[in-house]
Structures are given as C-alpha cells and as structure tokens.
Amino acid sequence: MNQSVVIENKSSVKKTHRPLVLATLVISMFMTAIEMTIISTAMPSIVGEMRGFTLYSWVFSAFSLMQAVTTPIYGKLSDLFGRKPIFITGIVIFLVGSVLCGLSKTMIMLVIFRLIQGLGAGAVQPIAMTIVGDMFTVEERAKIQGYFSSVFGISSVIGPIVGGVIVQYSHWSWIFWMNVPLGILSIIGVVFFFHEGIDKQKHTIDYTGSILFVISISSLMIALIQGGVAWSWTSPQMFCLLVVFILGTWLFLKQERRASEPMMPLQLWQNRYIAVGNTATFTSGAIVIGLTSFIPAYIQGVTGGSAFIAGFTLTVMTVGWPIAAWVAGHLILKIGIRPMAVIGGIFIFIGSLFFITLDPSKGSLWAGTGSFMVGIGMGFSNSAFMISIQNSVQRQMRGVATASNMFMRLLGSSVGAALLGGILNFSFKRFVLSSDNPLGNTVSIDSINQVLDSSKTHQIPARELHVIQHGLTIALHSVYWGVLVLAVITMLGTLFLPKTRNTA
Template sequence: MSQLTIAQSGQTEKKTQRPFVLAAIIVSMFMAAIEMTIISTAMPSVVGDLGGFSLYSWVFSAFSLMQAVTTPIYGKLSDLFGRKPVFITGIIIFLLGSILCGLAKSMVALVIFRLIQGLGAGAVQPIGITIVGDLYTLQERAKIQGFFSSVFGISSVLGPLVGGLIVQYTHWSWIFWMNIPLGILSIIGVILFLHEGIEKQKRSIDYAGSGLFFVSITSLMIVLIQGGVKWSWTSLQIGSLLLVFALGAILFFLWERKASEPMMPLDIWKNRFIATANAATFTSGALVIGLTSFLPTYIQGVMGHSAIVAGFTLTVMTVGWPLAALAGSQLIMKIGVRPTAVMGGIAAFTGSLFFLTLDPAKGAIWAGTGSFIIGIGMGLTSITFMTSIQNSVDWQKRGVATASNMFMRLLGSSVGAALLGGILNMRFNGFLSSENNSLGGAVSMNSIDQLLNSSGLQQMPEKEMQIVQSGLTIALHSVYWGVFVLAALTMIGTLFLPKAEKQDMR
C-alpha cells in the first residue's frame, strides 16, 4: 500500500482542482526560472557594486549546492509527509532567502543568503514536478510537462530581459524581491486547491547522509574554486580538503547502504535508464551553468555591451529550451525516448562549438545562436529524461526518482560552477603573471570588479582596460573549452540510453 495517496475518492477528490493546482505550480516555476536567469544577467552589476569577483561562482554554487543537498531530502519527505506541506515550506524558506539576498551589503553576505535561498528552492521544482506526476496519467503527463516546460521557458525568456532592465534602470536587489508576490500566489493556490490523504507511519529522515554529502561536496567545490588561485595545488589546505572529500564520499556511500531511509536510495541506480539519464543530466547541468554564469561577463566585460544585450544572449537559449521540450513530448510518443534524447545531445554539442570559436569580433549574435542551439538540446534531453524516469518506478518511489534527476542536475550545476569558476580564476591569475601583462602588479583580480562597474570603468585607464579585457578573454575561452567537453559527454551519455523505452512510452 502506498505511503501517501493524492486523494482519489469521495469528498476529497472533489476538492482537488487540477487546473488550479497546475496554475499554482506554474507560478512557482516562473519564480524559479526568473531567479536563475535574472541573477545570471545581473551578476556583473552585482560584482561592480559589491566587489569580490573571486567569489563570483560561489553565488551560483552556493545556491545549487544547497538545492542539490536538499532535493533528495524533500523528495523523501514528500513521499512520507505529502507533497503539499513540503512544497509550501520550501517556498517560504525561498522567499526568506530572497529578501535577505536583496539586503546583502557584501559578496560574502550574498553567498550566505543564497545558501538560504537554495535551502528552500530544493523543494520548489522537484516537488512541483512530482505533484504533476501524481495528478496526471502517463499520456497526459507527457503533454502537461511539455506545456509545463513551455511556460517555464517563457518565464526564463523574460528573466534575462527583465534582469537587464532592472540593473540598468533601478537596483539589482529587485531581482530578488520580485519573487515575493509570486511565491505568495503559489502558496495560496496550493493551500486552497490541492488536497491529499496521508497514511500515518513511522518517519525516518537521513540527516547523517545529508550531512556527509554536504561536507564532502563542499570540500570538493572549495578545491575547484581556490586551487591554483588562493592556494597552490600542492598546499596543505588543498590536500586536507581532498582528504575530507574522499573520506566524506566513502562514508556517505557506506552509510547509504545501511540507512533505513537513505537520502539517495542506491537501489534506484540499478535501473539502467535512471543511472544513464542521471549521468547525462549531471553533465548537462554543468554545461548550462557554464553559460548562464559566465556568458554575461563575456558580453559585458569583453565585448562591452549592455546588460540588456547580455540578457538577449541568454534569452534565446530559454526560447529554444521550451520549444524543444514541447516538440520532444510529441517525439517521445512517436519515435521513442532514445532517439529523442540523442537528437538533444547532438544539438547541445553543436551549440558548444559556437562558444569554442567565440571571439569579440563575432559579436553577440554568434553567442546568441550558440545559446539557442544548446537550449534546443537541453529541451529535448530534459523532457525525455524526466518523463521516462517517472514512468520507470512505482508511485512510492516516484518522489525519490524525480528528486534523483533534479539532484544530479543541481549537483552538476554546483560542481560545474565551481570547476569552471576555478578555471576562470586560475587562468586569469596566470595571465597576470605572464609577459602579456605589461602593467604588472597594477592589474589584479580586483580590476575585473572595476571593469564591470560602469562608474569604475570610466575611471580606468585605456591601457589597463585593454589588458584586463585581454586576460578575461583568455580565461573565458578556457571556460568554453570546459563547456565543449561537458557537451560532448552529454551527447555520449544519450547514446548509452537503453533502446527499449519507446514502447513503454506509448
């Protein structure tokens, strides 16, 4: 018997209004999508105001890391206590973090508040998708999630543009505060229209596993960001952190094997489709964060365009994503999961070539074209992975299975932001100590802060600005090599998907 059942009989069934519940979830997804794309476009302005470019990637990593840690927990909590209370709690925490982020006075404070925001965000998207999986049949779900992705994409389209307008005409803090009315609307909709029955049973949450995972992954992220920058790769600090990571990872897997209610049930990874899809989701998550985190810096810092133009280059990706997701929901039923996913992998790889060949002379249109093609790839792969994973397990494990895929995407985002941010910092520091830096110590990492600050840029000497832009171009080109490798791995992952899923999806 299931641990939790969305009410399906008697009086309770009449109270659950699927269209209104779907609308409430869409609002929350709008909030999440707006958040991710607005912060990407606004970050150069945030750095120009708060300073601390060396912590740039932590603003993304902190949010994604906390999401990654809490998503499996929320998935398990939703299977035990119900989707509704967990979903509402997550939104409330997310809104608290949003308020604090808008009040941040330093980059360190912003990173801390992003952790709080991520703590709540871990429930918003995965539980929302799980609720949709509960309320709709397989045939309905493929169509609903295609529509779901389309609406999610529309909100993402607005994000970069709104972010560019906000930082250009008001203050960047509004990119966080605009979440408040959206979150309140979503909470009201779920409270009024979603009703579920829960069977009473003993509860067990894997706090130990979550703690071990958090410590282990955080140690790895610090190594990736600070290695070769603040500390040498052979330093005691790096060695100690790597030891903590290794021990934490070993203890985590040992604990998960014996935990009564594991954070990440290892048995679901025995399902070949889930294991393969989640591996490809990890690399695609790192790929997307590589673009959304660092492309605005290239457009604004290297090409010298405005935040609105930078927003355009990300907007086109979020146009391609929902369009492809909508088409993918139909392709799944016609040609099967694997061919649809492979098409997405090829598109992501093709789009990455645009960034590998990107230079200031090619302009924002070249970058936007690559973003659009990658968006198509992400749309095709994400819809196939999520729909099929939910169909590969029974109801009792659907929350955990859904959360596992979200977990791998978020983990990919966390590690990807840390890895690519570390590459950026290391390559720029290497440039500073090379013969290409004719100004020597007059140029530092802080020079990037000044470059991204409109008032500071006006005071920067022409020679210094050219050197900083040159160093930033070299560093970001190394980042795009990383994006290329991640896209190649994603494409390879889709080729290893099982071939037998086509009939299951009809």
C-alpha cells in the same frame, strides 16, 4: 486534458483540480527560479547600503548551496510523508527566509537568511516536478515539461530586468518581499485543490544518511565556490574540505547500504534511465553555466560589445529551450524518449562547435546562433531525461528519483563553474608567461577586470588593450574546448539510454 483527476485513499474520494494545481506549481517554480537572477541587478545597491563586498559572491552561493544539498532529502521525505506537507513546508521556509532577507541590516545577515531561502527552495522545485509526475499520464507529462522549461527560461530573462526596476523605483528589499503573495497563492492552491492518497504506515527517517550527505556535499560545494578565489587550490583549507568530502561520502555510502529506508537508495543508480539521465544532466548543467558565465566575457571583453548585446546572446538560449521542450512534448511519444534525447544531444554538440570556431570577426551573431542551438538541445534532452526518469520508477520512489536529477543539475553547475573558471585562469596565466605576451609583467590576470569594465577600456593604451584581448581570446577558446568535451559526453550519454521503458 481532463479538468480533474480522482485520487483515492482508504477513507475518502477527493478530486484534484489539475489545471489549478498546475498553475499553482508554475507560480511556485517561477518564484524560486527567479530568485537566482533577480538579485543580480540589485547587488550594487545592497552592497552600497550595507557594505561587506567580501561577502558579495556568498549572497548567490548561500542560496544555491543550501538548495543543492537539501533537494534529494526533500525528495525522499515527499516519498515517505506525501508531496503536499513537504511542499508546503518548503514554501513556508522559503517565505520566512525571503522576509528576513528584506529586513537584513548587514551582509552577514543577508547571507544567513539566503541560506534559509535556499533551505526552502530545495523542496519547492523537485516536488513540483514530482507532483506533475503523479497527476498526469506520461502522454500528458511530455507536453507539460514545456511549461516548466518555459518558467526557467522566462525567469532567467526577466529576473535581472525586474530587479533593476525594483531598485530604480523602490527599495531593494522588495525583490524578496514580492515572494510573499506568490508563496501564499501557491500554498492556497495546493491546500485546496491538490489531494493525494498516502499509505498510513510508520516510516523511519535516515537522519544519519541525511547529515552525512549535507556535510560531504557542502564541503565539496564550498571548495568549488571558494577554490581559486578566496583560497588557493593547494591551500590547507581546500585540503581539509576535500578530506571531509571524501570521508563523508564513504560514510554516507556505507550508511545507505544498511539503512532500512535510505535517504538516497543506491539501487536507484542501477536504473539505466537514472544513471544515464543524471550523468548527462550533470554535464549539461556544467555546459549551461559555462556559456552563461563566459559568453558575456567574450562579447564585452574581446569584441567590445555592450552588455545589452551580451545579454541578447544568452536570451536566445532561453528562447530556444522552451520552444524545443514544447516541440518535444508533442513528438516524444511518436518517436520515443531515446531518439528525442539523442536529437537534443546532437543539437548541444552542434551548438558547442559554434563556440570553438568563434573569433572576433564572427561577432555576437555567431555566438548567439551557437547559444540558440544549445538551448534547443537542452529543451529536447532535459525533457526526455525527466520523463524517462519519472516513468522508470514506482510512485513511492518518484520523489527521490526526480530530486536526484535536479540535484545533479545543480551540482553540475557548481562543478562546471569551478572547472571552466579554472581553465580560464590557467590559460590566461600561461599566456602572460609566454612569448605571445610582449608586455611582460604589465599584463596580469587582473587585466581582465579592466577590459570587462567598458567605462575604463579607453584608459588602457591601445597596444596593451590588444594584447589583453588576444590573451582573453586564447583563454576563452580553451574554455569553449572544455564546453565541447562536456557536449560530447552529453551526446554520448543519450546513446546509452535504454530503447524501451522498464516500467509503465
């Protein structure tokens, strides 16, 4: 790999130091990726200090919501005004939000400041991936995807650990303030070592399209986050949110057709690489959230395993993912993008079969094997999708194309959590009302909470515990059938990728 690359503009010739810029991008990706998991072990301490347990889930949701709705907007802005200014702006906003989060005195303040964090994170991850697409050839890009996949895997594993250590030996605010030196390093690296040539021409920003997009997608994600939890799916609030989403989406599509420089060019979706890759990324995002959300419930609630064992079954997924991405980087140019994506789809499908055949006698090793297989599949397929998408568009469209893929992953996670969570609740409620439940009203959906709390399981009568675990097994089995359906859609999607590149 060359140490630098020359990028020309009309006035000067400057060198971009690619290894240092790549290190900078890895740091920034790690900084924003770990923010999704590091807070999990700190939340009990935060709630204990500030109260406001009713806003517990919104500390997580506020960040992911704002990140999701702004990712495509930042992608388009980076195409119009350059990667560097938008990337730096995103980091600055993220750091401001981080400092404010650490200074929060109430849960409401924390939720608001997490929104600011997410507003900045929406720029960092997609533009970092886009800069990689700009700096490196497709041959080099294939290998570098493994580095970035490793960042997500490592951050998801060590995030809760780092959060626990900080809470144990310091104050929870440092889980936010630790971002400051990382963010400053990222800014310095991009300012001094990354140079790009931007055409000097007047651009128009699609403000109307951006506003409509934020309103419609925010309505959908709030409905998915709150539905079945704070509000009933048939409540007036849900009805209003869905109406806003449908109306907002219609107005957004209408606006994008007539805008001179649309925020989300609709012709992107006529590109088969983007249409197929984003659809499969959406379903694979739902698969990942489904497994990470419900594997611990099975291990701890059904088999009686510890939180450590449950964590192990998830860790092997994050081990398989970067390994496969690294292998894909070395093989993808030899066997092709489409075959690599198909191999990934097959591994995801095989991994999902482990879960529909899971029963208490097979235990955590069986679940861990399935998790590892899914991780392998994600490493192969997601690398292929990102490379094919970036390679199928010109530079001036690469930012919004890359951001569209990351947005679909985030949206898939939100939809998957709501869909599979709804399947779990529906299936368990149906069990409670069926003849398989001999205890009648003694068992309810709240019984799951007791089973998942290892400190309280000994207080549950043996017969009741057995019935609850049986019902949870049935409900989770339904969830894993849902995962299998998503895996089939993902695998079939890889078969529809074009066999050849349509641009260089």
